[in-house]
Amino acid sequence: ETTLTQSPAFMSATPGDKVNISCKASQDIDDDMNWYQQKPGEAAIFIIQEATTLVPGISPRFSGSGYGTDFTLTINNIESEDAAYYFCLQHDNFPLTFGQGTKLEIK
Amino acid sequence: QVTLKESGPVLVKPTETLTLTCTVSGFSLSNARMGVSWIRQPPGKALEWLAHIFSNDEKSYSTSLKSRLTISKDTSKSQVVLTMTNMDPVDTATYYCARIDCSSTSCSYFDYWGQGTLVTVSS
Numbered sequence: 601e602t603t604l605t606q607s608p609a610f611m612s613a614t615p616g617d618k619v620n621i622s623c624k625a626s627q628d629i630d631d632d633m634n635w636y637q638q639k640p641g642e643a644a645i646f647i648i649q650e651a652t653t654l655v656p657g658i659s660p661r662f663s664g665s666g667y668g669t670d671f672t673l674t675i676n677n678i679e680s681e682d683a684a685y686y687f688c689l690q691h692d693n694f695p696l697t698f699g700q701g702t703k704l705e706i707k
Numbered sequence: 708q709v710t711l712k713e714s715g716p717v718l719v720k721p722t723e724t725l726t727l728t729c730t731v732s733g734f735s736l737s738n739a740r741m742g743v744s745w746i747r748q749p750p751g752k753a754l755e756w757l758a759h760i761f762s763n764d765e766k767s768y769s770t771s772l773k774s775r776l777t778i779s780k781d782t783s784k785s786q787v788v789l790t791m792t793n794m795d796p797v798d799t800a801t802y803y804c805a806r807i808d809c810s811s812t813s814c815s816y817f818d819y820w821g822q823g824t825l826v827t828v829s830s
Binding site for chain 1: 814818
């Protein structure tokens, strides 16, 4: 089973900041990494697929990088609407596994 | 517009069987290589994949929970049903369903999610 170590668990940012969220896999998963955004009471939104590809309709302020075991979700020019819970998913092998999640607060 | 919506009991007693329904719209469960997964998240913990079912009735289960889970679908009702037997307080979680789209050359995992339903296990 592939363990995903996501960090930080919590972060606070100011509008206009750039933030990075890390997800490290316990084994090589190629680029089989997705990122999601979830706000309380709402369905999760698919934002990055295959580690680096922005899902259509998602703001280009979001970007993904990485391959193999180290992955990063970057949010540029943070806006108040970006306050949410972010999590990663590896779909390289079963069972599919998730990171622990990051709660992003906007000051 | 693709939507998924979970429904089921809010409260179950220990040892009871949980039955959850995911009703989908905007796509058909009979579409080639379309699937639905169930995922859960205990309070304060990470998400955990439980099971999936595809349009061809291919099924897969979490190894640790396989003995307690059954996933099925009713294409005519656009529903995917998950049953989990012998519920325990540690199974208290928000349960989600999410779509898997393998209709192209590769699979798009969990491109759409439901809002989730909180299930509490308590006597």
